Amino acid sequence: MSIVRTPEGHYRSTLLSEFEGVFHVFGTAAAPPPDGHTTLRQIHSARVVEACVPGQPGEGDALITARGGVRVAVKTADCIPLLLYDARRQAVAAVHAGWRGVVRNIAGAAVEALARRYGSRGEDLVAALGPAIGGCCFEVGPEVAEQFRGIFPERSDLTGQTRVDLQEAVVRQLRAAGVQDWHIDRGAPCTSCGGPEFFSWRRDRLLGQRMFAVIGLEG
Ligand SMILES: [Zn+2]
Numbered sequence: 001m002s003i004v005r006t007p008e009g010h011y012r013s014t015l016l017s018e019f020e021g022v023f024h025v026f027g028t029a030a031a032p033p034p035d036g037h038t039t040l041r042q043i044h045s046a047r048v049v050e051a052c053v054p055g056q057p058g059e060g061d062a063l064i065t066a067r068g069g070v071r072v073a074v075k076t077a078d079c080i081p082l083l084l085y086d087a088r089r090q091a092v093a094a095v096h097a098g099w100r101g102v103v104r105n106i107a108g109a110a111v112e113a114l115a116r117r118y119g120s121r122g123e124d125l126v127a128a129l130g131p132a133i134g135g136c137c138f139e140v141g142p143e144v145a146e147q148f149r150g151i152f153p154e155r156s157d158l159t160g161q162t163r164v165d166l167q168e169a170v171v172r173q174l175r176a177a178g179v180q181d182w183h184i185d186r187g188a189p190c191t192s193c194g195g196p197e198f199f200s201w202r203r204d205r206l207l208g209q210r211m212f213a214v215i216g217l218e219g
Contacts, residue, residue, distance in 0.1 A: 001013070001014050001015035001182075001185045002014055002185065002187050003026070003128065003129070003130065003131075003185060003186065003187050003188035008031055009028060009030050009031030009197065010025045010026060010027055010028065010031050010033065011025075011026035011028065011130055011131055011188055012024065012025060012026065013083070013128035013185040014185065015126060015128065015183070015185040016083065016085060016126055016128050016185065016215075019085065019087055019126070021090070021217060021218050022085050022087075022092065022215065022216070022217055022218065023071065023214070023215065023216050023217075023218060024083050024085070024128065024213075024214065024215040024216075025213070025214050026081060026083075026130035026131060026188065026211070026213045027211050027212040027213065027214070028131070028197045028198055028211055029196065029197055029198055029199045029209065029211060030196075030197045031197075032211075032212060033073075033212050033213075033214045034214075036071060037071040037072060037073035037212065037214045037216070038051045038053075038057065038063060038065075038070060038071065038072050038073065039063070039072075039073050039074065039075060039212075040057065040058060040059060040060045040061065040063055040074070040096075041058065041059045041060075042059075042060070042061050042074065042075065042096050043059050043060065043061065044061065044098055044100035044101055044104075045059075045060060045061050045100075045101065045104065045106070046061065046101065046104035046105060046106045046109040047059065047060035047061060047062070047109075048060060048061075048062040048063075048064060048093075048106075048109050048110050048112075048113035049062070049063055049064070050063075050064050050065065050113075050117060051063045051064070051065045051067070051070055051072050052065065052067055052070070053067075053070065061074070061095065061096040061097070061101050061106050062074075062093055062094065062095040062096065062106055062109065062110040062113070063093065063094050064091065064092070064093045064110065064113055064114055064117060064118075065091065065092060065216070065217075066089070066090060066091040066092075066117075066118050066217070067217070068216075068217045068218060068219040069216065069217070069218070069219020070216055070217075070219075071214050071215065071216030072092065072093070072094040072214070072215060072216060073094055073212045073213060073214040073215075074094045074095060074096035074212070074213050075096070075210035075211065075212055076096060076098075076130075076132065076191075076210060076211055076213065077191065077198075077199035077200060077201045077209055077210050077211060078098070078132060078133040078138075078191050078192060078199075078200050078201045078202050079096055079097060079098035079099075079101070079132060079133075079201075080095075080096075080097040080098070080102075080129055080130070080132040080166055080167060080170055081094070081095070081096065081097075081129070081130040081131070081132065081211070081213030082094075082095035082096075082097055082107060082110070082127060082128070082129055082130075082170060083095070083127070083128045083130070083213060083215040084110060084111070084114065084125050084126070084127050084215075085125065085126045085215065086114060086118065086120040086121075086124050086125050086126075087124065087126065088120075088121070088124040089114075089118045089119055089120050089124065090217055091114055091117075091118040091120055091217075092215045092216060092217060093110045093113070093114055093215070094213060094214065094215050095107060095110045097166070097170055098166075099138075099140070099144060099147075099164070099166060102148075102151070102166055102169050102170060102173070103147045103148070103151075105173050107170050107173040107174055107177065108173050108174075108176065108177045111125065111174070111177035111178070111179065112177070121178065122177050122178020122179050122180075123178055123179070123180055123183075125174075125178075125179050125183060126183045126185075127174050127179055127183060127184045127185065128184075128185040128186075129167050129170060129171075129184070129185070129186040129188065130188050130213050131188040131189050131190075131191050131194065131198055131211070132166065132167060132188065132190070132191055133166065133190060133191050133192045133200065133202060134165070134167065134189075134190030134192070134193070135163055135164065135165030135166075135167070135168065136163070136190055136192075136193060137163075137190055137192035137193050137202065138163055138164050138165070138166060138192075138202075139161065139162070139163050140161070140162065140163070140164055141161055142158075142159055142160050142161065144164070145157075145158040145159070145160065145161075145162050145164060146158055146159060148164055148169065151169045151172055151173070152164075152169070167186055171184055171186065191203075191211075198211065199211055
């Protein structure tokens with residue numbers, strides 16, 4: 001499994017693509033996804049919102065739905081777009097995980113919300129992490145680094161200027177929430193050093209440039 005570039009210039013998870021009945025895509029700067037998805041006003045929180053109808057249902061950083069035909073999306077430019085699919089219960093989630101959301105465990109909150117609302121079990125979930133800033137480029141100061149001590153207890157360098165791998169952090173949080181390692185697809189390019197097909201907040205500092213990651217059950 002891997003995250004691969006499609007002929008249209010999108011990225012897709014080969015693992016998620018094995019399932020019929022679910023649509024997903026990671027759009028890029030060069031190739032936005034098709035229109036018609038539901039998004040949130042994102043606030044770097046651990047707030048999960050249920051989407052029942054198309055539109056913008058408010059504030060938060062993860063959208064869940066079990067409604068066919070409702071495509072949920074998050075917008076990112078370095079933050080991690082995380083897509084979740086429960087093949088047994090037929091439910092999906094789109095999650096926006098920047099460093100603040102990772103520290104607040106938005107990934108775990110999304111898994112918990114899927115469990116509470118739809119009866120999803122961690123072991124039934126398939127996860128895909130799209131293009132995001134990598135450990136190669138995400139350099140932070142001590143005030144940010146120290147907030148990752150609980151996630152990376154083996155690291156002694158989180159008291160100073162250092163690099164943090166947000167994707168590894170999210171993978172650890174997914175594992176802790178019961179998601180199996182072989183159900184977690186990752187390996188997309190770094191948005192910061194991966195070239196101009198990606199928007200990168202760190203690299204460009206341009207407001208309003210966001211890439212959409214979309215998932216939905218076929219209606
Ligand atoms: Zn990089």
